Amino acid sequence: MGIARRIARLLTAMVLLPLLLADCSHAQPALDRVAARGELRVITLQNAPVAFQTGDDGPSGMDLDLVRGFAEALGVEVRFITPASYEEILPLLRRGEADLVAGLIETPNRKEQLRFGPVYQELSSQVVYRNGATEPTPKLEGLRDGARIGVLSGSSHEELLESLRLVNPQISWVAYPGTDHLALLDQVGNGNLDYAVIDSRLLAQALRFYPELRAGPVLDQPRNKAWAFAPGEEDSLLEAAEAYFGGVRDNGRLAQLEDRYYGHLEQLDPFETQVFVSRLEERLDAYRGLFEQAAEETGIDWRLLAAMGYQESHWDPDAVSPTGVRGIMMLTRGTAKQLGIDDRTDPESSIRGGALYIRMVREKIPERIPEPDRTWMALAAYNIGYGHLEDARRLTQKRGGDPDRWMDVKSNLPLLSKESWYKQTRYGFARGQEPVRYVENIRGYYDLLVWREQRPATEETGRDSWLVALLGS
CATH class of the missing domain: 1.10.530.10 (Lysozyme)
Incomplete structure (x- = not known):
């Protein structure tokens, strides 16, 4: 079944859903709300090392292209929201100012607070350091006293460092506000940081633009990357997203986007x-x-x-x-x-x-x-x-x-x-x-x-x- 037909059936069902929920809730179903508004509001993070300009459409990337495709399937416009920090994500969803978060890493803490949709990538936390510096170990043991490690505040990487500190209490880091991983790479590149911890896939992209940096060890097993939705809401928008991802997997669009944005990364050393x-x-x-x-x-x-x-x-x-x-x-x-x-x-x-x-x-x-x-x-x-x-x-x-x-x-x-x-x-x-x-x-x-x-x-x-x-x- 095509993407449009899958979502159309969900939209048809939504016509009856308010009547079914009338006795138990006055809240408008999420998919109904998006359709009535004519706009899908999506939280995106500043984590793409390059914005590919595509004419009047502005910047694009795998996450952005997937969101645009979903909005098109729903027959609505899309508005991207960039929060100032990871800590702002949950309040934006709870207040109804955003409908979903695109490209968020699943962590134990986040799974307690958010509902995650279909997984479309796996990523790890990876260390990056400047060429000539001492490469750290996979558990960050043996770092010199005063080694400066940078991580984004509230990110999945900070959550990982907190778990590593339980077995290695000497680990310390500086938590930077915001959601822009490139700011961390700049800090490592200019010597203000000795190390930073970022997404492995992002690092693979960014090393082309920072040839003075080197990829260090991966600190964890691959974790799921998916869209996240507000807690406590009914599942209409989540189910529409699942139908959409089923369609882009079946028709090869997901694999095509993967190749478009990541298929050439290893070509230049x-x-x-x-x-x-x-x-x-x-x-x-x-x-x-x-x-x-x-x-x-x-x-x-x-x-x-x-x-x-x-x-x-x-x-x-x-x-x-x-x-x-x-x-x-x-x-x-x-x-x-x-x-x-x-x-x-x-x-x-x-x-x-x-x-x-x-x-x-x-x-x-x-x-x-x-x-x-x-x-x-x-x-x-x-x-x-x-x-x-x-x-x-x-x-x-x-x-x-x-x-x-x-x-x-x-x-x-x-x-x-x-x-x-x-x-x-x-x-x-x-x-x-x-x-x-x-x-x-x-x-x-x-x-x-x-x-x-x-x-x-x-x-x-x-x-x-x-x-x-x-x-x-």
């Missing part, structure tokens, strides 16, 4: 990130205006074009490959001729040519394929050729996958290098793993460029604060 950061000041500033001009002409985000340029040549206009491709965007002679470009090493011509070519390739990708999958497939075709991409999509369909989903296609692209498979294709052999790495690298570089745009400049130097942390003032 700290060294590659530091090289990228050093090239930002050395080279990108000289060409940013050209990327922005090409973006204005083609409608493609300049940061995506810049990420492509870095992957192709490290922004070196004189780059030449063994196969003869040249310039910042590494255009072939044939592509340059097709685009009317005479000098492939001219930065303006190369960047404009690469932008026009990726737009041409993207226009070949079926419009029914939603973003960002359509762009990822266009990048793969830019790298390996449109014909080979179509071969991989056909193999994906033949093997029971969805040829319109990047997560399925990328798992089948490497088959193009295996004789038993490429003999079944129209265009034959190709190094299919290369476009997978190509796309995932570009996704990583793009995230870094988006992150750079969002970080404030320091008052002292005017330079991006994250660059100061990495390169020194």
